[in-house]
Amino acid sequence: MDQMDCHLSESPQPRLGVLVLENDETLEEDLRRVFAPDVARLHISRVPSRAELNPDTLHAMAATLPAAVDLLPKAPSYAAIAYGCTSGAMMIGAKKVEALITRTLPAGHITDPLTATLAALKTLKIQRLGLLTPYIPSVATPLRQAFEDHGLTVARSLSFGEDQEARVARISPQSLIKAATHLAQGGDIDGLFLSCTNLRTFGVIPALEDALNLPVLSSNQTLCWHMAQLTGLTENTTGAGRLWTAPVPQTGYGNRVERLTTP
Numbered sequence: 001m002d003q004m005d006c007h008l009s010e011s012p013q014p015r016l017g018v019l020v021l022e023n024d025e026t027l028e029e030d031l032r033r034v035f036a037p038d039v040a041r042l043h044i045s046r047v048p049s050r051a052e053l054n055p056d057t058l059h060a061m062a063a064t065l066p067a068a069v070d071l072l073p074k075a076p077s078y079a080a081i082a083y084g085c086t087s088g089a090m091m092i093g094a095k096k097v098e099a100l101i102t103r104t105l106p107a108g109h110i111t112d113p114l115t116a117t118l119a120a121l122k123t124l125k126i127q128r129l130g131l132l133t134p135y136i137p138s139v140a141t142p143l144r145q146a147f148e149d150h151g152l153t154v155a156r157s158l159s160f161g162e163d164q165e166a167r168v169a170r171i172s173p174q175s176l177i178k179a180a181t182h183l184a185q186g187g188d189i190d191g192l193f194l195s196c197t198n199l200r201t202f203g204v205i206p207a208l209e210d211a212l213n214l215p216v217l218s219s220n221q222t223l224c225w226h227m228a229q230l231t232g233l234t235e236n237t238t239g240a241g242r243l244w245t246a247p248v249p250q251t252g253y254g255n256r257v258e259r260l261t262t263p
Contacts, residue, residue: 014079014231015041017072017107019065020197021049023165027084027197030220034228039236040079045071047085053163055138058091062100065092069104078107079231084197086113086219087139090146109230113219114143116226117193118150123246124215126191130183131157132176133195134168143195155189158182168198176204184212194218205240215242 016035020027028044035042048064050057065083072081083089083097089112098110121129129147131154133140140159147154158179162168176199180192191214194201201218208216221240228234229248238244 010076011041013037013039013041014233015043015075015077016227016231017043017045017069017078017081017105018084019045019047019068019072019082019101020084021061021088021165022046023049023051023169024084024198025166025169026200027220027223030202031224033202034224034237034239035233036237039233040231041075043072043075045069047083049085049165051165053087053134053139053165053168054136055091055142058085058088058139061085061088062092062096065097065100066104069101072105074105078105080109080111080227081105081107082110082116082223082227083112084223086117086195086197087135087143088112089114090143091139109227111223111226111230113195113197113223114146116222117195117217117219118147119226119229120217120222120243121152121191121193123248124191124217124243126152126215128153128155128189128191130155130180130189130192130214131195132159132179132183132192133157134160134162134171134199135196136161136163156183156186165198168196169200171199173200173204176201177208180204180208180216181212184214189214191215191217197223202240209241217241217243 045068047068094115129152144154197219205216224239228237
């Protein structure tokens with residue numbers, strides 16, 4: 001067989017890595033909605049995780065996260081790597097998540113949905129938050145406390161009380177709209193956050209913002225937005241809601257992500 005020399009070249013698109021939970025059925029689809037192939041090289045790895053959603057299973061991901069990072073392609077460089085679990089980032093701690101990732105594979109930026117949401121809340125100047133989660137109390141209560149520890153007021157909160165990932169992924173858009181509308185009825189909040197990367201939120205955010213006249217955030221939306229912000233891709237991507245067109249403050253989240261201090 002004849003042999004021919006070839007020329008090697010790098011793709012001009014920035015490379016993004018995302019660590020998606022084994023039982024997450026929603027995040028990868030939303031990521032691919034935002035980051036088209038001509039915008040970014042998107043590489044997905046799966047983090048071994050349990051079907052049950054509770055503090056023990058969330059903490060346990062700290063042990064399996066490095067192996068998931070190691071399965072990402074060993075590219076010359078990643079513009080950003082994200083860990084795709086809101087409650088996991090809260091339980092493990094964002095600083096520890098960052099260390100577990102960069103110990104295996106360096107990247108220009110590291111983020112997660114909780115860190116991304118804090119950045120988004122700052123961008124939209126939201127101080128009084130309505131929090132909707134699918135979680136059981138032992139997960140929902142620490143998440144509420146995490147927001148309050150960062151100077152926010154969680155004025156109202158509501159949960160579906162689910163502890164099975166498969167059920168969370170199947171919470172209907174109608175249920176999300178009904179719950180979010182209930183949270184906003186008190187009139188004492190200036191924004192909503194729908195927590196969990198397994199919730200199907202992208203399709204309901206525009207309608208909720210129109211109906212409630214409030215900014216509405218979700219885990220998948222803020223994670224995609226923050227990755228785009230950190231890597232300079234915002235103008236080349238389209239996401240859900242007011243967040244995507246909001247001016248970003250000059251200090252805080254431009255070139256270096258502020259990290260959570262949860263242990």
